Amino acid sequence: MRAEEVVNRTFNLFEDKDTAQCQSRLEELCRGAVVLRAFALADEAPVLAALDEVTADAPPRHMVTPGGFRMSVALTNCGSYGWVTDHTGYRYQASDPDSGKPWPRMPDVFRKVARDAAARAGFENFNPDACLVNLYQPGARVSLHQDKNERDFSAPIVSVSLGLPAVFLWGGLRRQERQVRVQLTHGDVMVWGGPARLYFHGVRPVMEGYHPATGRLRINLTFRRAR
Ligand SMILES: O=C(O)CCC(=O)C(=O)O
Numbered sequence: 473m474r475a476e477e478v479v480n481r482t483f484n485l486f487e488d489k490d491t492a493q494c495q496s497r498l499e500e501l502c503r504g505a506v507v508l509r510a511f512a513l514a515d516e517a518p519v520l521a522a523l524d525e526v527t528a529d530a531p532p533r534h535m536v537t538p539g540g541f542r543m544s545v546a547l548t549n550c551g552s553y554g555w556v557t558d559h560t561g562y563r564y565q566a567s568d569p570d571s572g573k574p575w576p577r578m579p580d581v582f583r584k585v586a587r588d589a590a591a592r593a594g595f596e597n598f599n600p601d602a603c604l605v606n607l608y609q610p611g612a613r614v615s616l617h618q619d620k621n622e623r624d625f626s627a628p629i630v631s632v633s634l635g636l637p638a639v640f641l642w643g644g645l646r647r648q649e650r651q652v653r654v655q656l657t658h659g660d661v662m663v664w665g666g667p668a669r670l671y672f673h674g675v676r677p678v679m680e681g682y683h684p685a686t687g688r689l690r691i692n693l694t695f696r697r698a699r
């Protein structure tokens with residue numbers, strides 16, 4: 473089945489009515505990839521508070537790609553490892569290149585949301601050691617790419633969207649494959665792994681706007697197992 477045919481296959485799962493997260497709508501994009509609508513909203517306040525601490529400790533900055541381009545997204549990290557880029561390449565490292573200090577520790581509420589979302593998507597025991605924080609001002613984008621700087625691809629990717637909405641491009645295993653456009657709004661969580669772990673994806677330029685939680689920003693938290 474092609475991705476665009478399954479994008480609207482929406483399942484309402486109400487088997488456990490105790491938590492909002494168990495009721496969050498699950499949309500399957502393809503085998504191994506789901507969107508969990510509003511999944512992070514149950515933890516919105518502690519997530520935003522923890523995010524403030526992370527960005528105070530390790531301020532977001534515009535890094536340069538190996539090809540010499542300044543990224544439109546400002547980024548920082550928390551956890552044991554952080555994803556960085558400079559003229560020498562993309563990599564994970566344990567310290568913040570700006571300060572020389574270890575990245576801030578991953579807040580417990582971040583770890584919980586990531587683990588619960590992965591489990592909801594069918595990936596039990598996700599234990600991320602890296603959380604990349606991307607800040608998108610209007611106009612910022614991420615071009616089509618694969619997440620492949622991690623040491624092994626058995627763990628999924630968990631990606632939390634906060635603030636301004638965005639159009640996420642979901643492709644296939646080859647760059648040339650047609651992409652499905654997925655609207656992501658505040659609190660949505662995407663999880664991809666298994667057969668979809670190396671699917672190409674990207675983010676269209678974020679539109680001008682204002683969100684009560686983040687102001688003029690879209691913020692994305694990407695949880696990964698780097699090492
Ligand atoms: O912002 C997003 O939704 C995705 C970002 C992303 O794919 C990445 O940083 O690798």
Ligand SMILES: [Mn+2]
Binds near residue numbers: 617618619673
């Ligand atoms: Mn990515």
